[in-house]
Amino acid sequence: MKNNNKKQLKRKYFSGDFEITNWKNLQIELEKLLSYKIDSKEDLINFWETVSELDKIVGDKGAWLYINMTRFSNNTEYRDAFNLFISEIAANSELYSFKLKKKFYDSQFSRELSSEYVHLKKIIANEIELFREENTPLFVAEQKLFVKYREIVSKMTAIYEGEEKTIQQLSLYLENNNRHVRQEAWQLMLGCYKKEQIRLDNLFDELKSIRVQIAQNAGFKNYRDYAHQAKGRFSYTPEDLLKFHETVEKVVVPLVEEFKKERKDKLGLEILKPWDMKVNVEGEFPNPFETHQDLIAKGIKTISQVDSLFGEELENMQKNGFIDAQNRKAKAPGGYCYPLFEQGSSFIFMNAVGIERDVTTFIHESGHAMHNMMSKEQAISQYLDMPMEVAELASMGMELISIDHWDNFYKSGMSEIIIKKELIDKINFLPWEVAVDAFQHWIYLNPNHTAKERGEYFASLLDRFKIDGDWTDLEKEKAMRWMMQLHIFQLPFYYIEYAIAQLGAIAIYRNYRQNPQKAVEQYKNFLALGYTKPVSEVYKAAGIKFDFSQKYIAELMEFVKGELR
Secondary structure (H helix, E strand, O other), X not given: OOOOOOOOOOOOOOOOOOOOOOHHHHHHHHHHHHXXXXXXXXXXXXXXXXXXXXXXXXXXXXXXXXXXXXXXXXXXXXXXXXXXHHHHHHHHHHHHHHHXXXXXXXXXXXXXXXXXXXXXXXXXXXXXXXXXXXXXXXXXXXXXXXHHHHHHHHOOEEEEOOEEEXXXXXXXXXXXXXXXXXXXXXXXXXXXXXXXXXXXXXXXXXXXXXXXXXXXXXXXXXXXXXXXXXXXXXXXXXXXXXXXXXXXXXXXXXXXXXXXXXXXXXXXXXXXXHHHOOOOOOOOOOOOOOOHHHHHHHHHXXXXXXXXXXXXXXXXXXXXXXXXXXXXXXXXXXXXXXXXXXXXXXXXXXXXXXXXXXXXXXXXXXXXXXXXXXXXXXXXXXXXXXXXXXXXXXXXXXXHHOHHHHHHOOXXXXXXXXXXXXXXXXXXXXXXXXXXXXXXXXXXXXXXXOHHHHHHHHHHHHHHOOOOOOOOOOHHHHHHHHHHOHHHHHOOOOOHHHHHHHHHHHHHHHHHHHOHHHHHHHHHHXXXXXXXXXXXXXXXXXXXXXXXOHHHHHHHHHHHHHHHO
């Protein structure tokens, strides 16, 4: 059910009471736009802003359907409503969207637009080039399989100490000081996926087949190259990413190995196992919050201390029911921040169970929310569809520029411990991010592989990047560990951006350490840009370089080591 507590932003081109009730009433508006008279470059700009406003209206319709479906994943009404939206409204809009982009791009007045619109024309030209009408039903089929994956995972529970626990609730025990407790919880979690392994492998094979066909229809040799272009990655090539994988292996993995040695020594262990990687080596932290409401209250206070404008936005989101942080049965796993264009706001969804990672998740998603809030005045929809290297810089940057205020969650005197733990966690995560990307390169460059080969290759990546310690006697779990990463199912090739943005966030943090006020202002300037500029220029506005060369990464790792001394 849509929440109308927050006032809708004033529309410029559509009446305030216009609502999409079905495909037919949307089709009428799309037909009008196809007939839109363009006699000047001013007309062309107004035309595209009108198209964009309708995009936002449609986007919000889909947003609320998705939000409700994930909040209540056992509600078949919500699931069917979302599937209907995807198969009717979203699917039928694709051809119209293509024709409208062609109308804009082919207009004689497009060539008269100022240099301000060069980036927009590049984005639209790329979208036109990739469009194939025969792919529309394939995108619908792909979306329905995403829903099926979420349904399977959201229903996963296990009995621990006589109580039914969700996957998220079991993950709480991975931070327990008792190694036996950690091991049991980890094995129960993996056991849930083991029970569904065949279903998940078959579901992924269906997804893979659809994606291979999508790429072939668009004239690509493989889905990897199609996905790269579809994501508008104009600043780097797939081959650059393969070099990035090698750089992380050479520069980051040795530093992570140093962290592991320290972890092993502090835990008094001879060998680290996968269930030893989350426990805090500085001793058990007190619970950072009591309830999900407490998490939100402390999170708002923390973000307010970065900038009062940020805190006001979160307060408004809470007041309007735009934050659901509670973990409960039959709620989809994971977390996200969904933009609500019509409200100029966002919806934060997560599953808080009372651990330190929940704090990180809340701050992370708040970074996305601030991005949506700061860029809400952008009239053109393409400028609000941020590539992930940009979107994740907002969220990961927020994690680090807020970290001095995380003592809101913990007792005084813990700041240094928290900062050290967060920096180490962020570096530790880089090899996993790169492994997930390398896995997908292999999957789609070798699409005829078997499920067994897929598992074996992923296991080899865990060895290559030395992830999660010693897997002896856990070969089956090792080969299926990838199934726990929903991005591989739902958001193919959306993961390396976390690694790229993490490096950017560390660079922002380095600036913050030198001049906090200037770094926050640069961060806000970056947020307000949306995607009005190419990625390198957006990063420049944040006061950093868009660079993942070996030299630059080594420089950032040296900064982190200096901070940890």
